[in-house]
Amino acid sequence: MKARFKYLGDMLFWILVAVLTAVVAAILLYPLLRGAKVAENIRAGEAAVYRDQLRELDRDLNGGLITLEEADYARAEIGRRLIAVSGDEPTETPKPARHHRFTEAFVLLVLPVLGLCLYLTTGRPDLPSQPLQARLENPGNDVAVLITKAERHLAENPEDGKGWDVLAPIYFRTMRVNDAQVAYRNAIRLLGPSAVRLDGLAETLMAVSDGVVTEEARQVLEQSLTLEPDNPRARFYIALSSEQAGRPDEARQAFEALAKQSPPDAPWLPLVNEHIAMNGGAPAGAGSAAAGAGPAAPGNPTQQDVAAAETMNAGDRQQMIRGMVESLDAKLSADPNNFEGWMRLVRSYAVLNDKDGAAGALKRGLAAFPAESEQGRQLLALANELGLAREGSSQ
Numbered sequence: 001m002k003a004r005f006k007y008l009g010d011m012l013f014w015i016l017v018a019v020l021t022a023v024v025a026a027i028l029l030y031p032l033l034r035g036a037k038v039a040e041n042i043r044a045g046e047a048a049v050y051r052d053q054l055r056e057l058d059r060d061l062n063g064g065l066i067t068l069e070e071a072d073y074a075r076a077e078i079g080r081r082l083i084a085v086s087g088d089e090p091t092e093t094p095k096p097a098r099h100h101r102f103t104e105a106f107v108l109l110v111l112p113v114l115g116l117c118l119y120l121t122t123g124r125p126d127l128p129s130q131p132l133q134a135r136l137e138n139p140g141n142d143v144a145v146l147i148t149k150a151e152r153h154l155a156e157n158p159e160d161g162k163g164w165d166v167l168a169p170i171y172f173r174t175m176r177v178n179d180a181q182v183a184y185r186n187a188i189r190l191l192g193p194s195a196v197r198l199d200g201l202a203e204t205l206m207a208v209s210d211g212v213v214t215e216e217a218r219q220v221l222e223q224s225l226t227l228e229p230d231n232p233r234a235r236f237y238i239a240l241s242s243e244q245a246g247r248p249d250e251a252r253q254a255f256e257a258l259a260k261q262s263p264p265d266a267p268w269l270p271l272v273n274e275h276i277a278m279n280g281g282a283p284a285g286a287g288s289a290a291a292g293a294g295p296a297a298p299g300n301p302t303q304q305d306v307a308a309a310e311t312m313n314a315g316d317r318q319q320m321i322r323g324m325v326e327s328l329d330a331k332l333s334a335d336p337n338n339f340e341g342w343m344r345l346v347r348s349y350a351v352l353n354d355k356d357g358a359a360g361a362l363k364r365g366l367a368a369f370p371a372e373s374e375q376g377r378q379l380l381a382l383a384n385e386l387g388l389a390r391e392g393s394s395q
Contacts, residue, residue, distance in 0.1 A: 161190030198224035211385035213241035252279035336368035
């Protein structure tokens with residue numbers, strides 16, 4: 001029975017293909033056939049006009065309106081035109097019906113045969129159909145299908161806090177920030193606030209506002225600090241909100257406090273140092289270099305940089321910062337396989353209000369770490385946070 005149904009299915013498929021091919025061929029042939037018929041009608045109309053002119057010429061001659069010589073001259077000219085439109089001249093081109101014969105044969109034969117060969121070569125007629133439900137049951141590594149499966153589950157079970165908690169960061173990583181915001185709020189409502197959920201919601205709110213730490217985001221971050229006072233992410237963004245609000249002294253003090261509580265090898269310390277310097281302070285946290293723990297990372301301030309910055313005025317300090325950023329830029333150009341370096345460089349140019357430099361650094365960083373990779377997605381998220389133009393993130 002199954003074999004019979006399969007046979008009927010295959011037969012119906014090829015019947016459908018034949019019908020579609022005939023319909024497409026008819027659609028393509030119609031302008032050609034119609035064009036030939038229109039041209040033929042035009043020639044017939046012109047011939048009728050010339051014959052009327054010959055009869056009119058005879059009437060004028062019989063009425064004495066023109067001379068015989070004039071009538072012979074006009075009759076010869078009208079006769080020449082009549083022969084031309086009638087297609088009787090030896091040099092006349094073939095009629096349009098013959099002229100389009102090759103085109104018609106191409107449409108009727110070559111295109112269907114070519115399409116069939118292409119389907120048999122690259123198609124998979126033996127592959128069974130797989131509706132959406134089957135794909136949802138076996139999503140494999142397809143992130144889009146996994147998200148769809150989770151969304152279906154939550155549509156049926158909207159009070160599943162764990163489902164919202166899992167889906168929220170996935171939404172954020174795939175840049176569906178509005179959906180991420182809804183998911184984080186649902187997870188917090190159903191499971192209660194935690195530092196991770198509150199920080200995620202705050203970052204989502206900042207992504208929606210193009211990297212600006214809004215008042216609502218700051219309140220969420222302050223709530224996160226009540227649950228985890230030493231949370232470096234929340235403390236960083238709160239300091240950043242002061243910087244964005246035009247309160248450099250308050251921002252510098254907040255960044256310096258974060259630098260003091262951070263371990264010497266903290267991955268966020270170089271970024272904190274940059275913001276300390278941008279707000280008029282001397283970069284801190286270079287203890288690892290001072291203690292001989294190894295060379296500073298590209299673009300990080302050394303002990304000598306810190307000492308020099310303490311004695312500089314604001315203009316000279318800004319020039320020194322610009323030099324550090326350009327030095328990091330040159331090192332990354334020579335050795336682009338440094339993801340943290342590209343993150344620091346993009347943010348440094350943005351803090352210096354050099355949007356062109358930030359966009360250029362982002363583009364070169366994405367050349368080293370494509371947008372499809374995890375690092376590339378982080379670079380794009382940073383671009384969104386800093387409000388960089390999308391041209392800067394295109395390949």
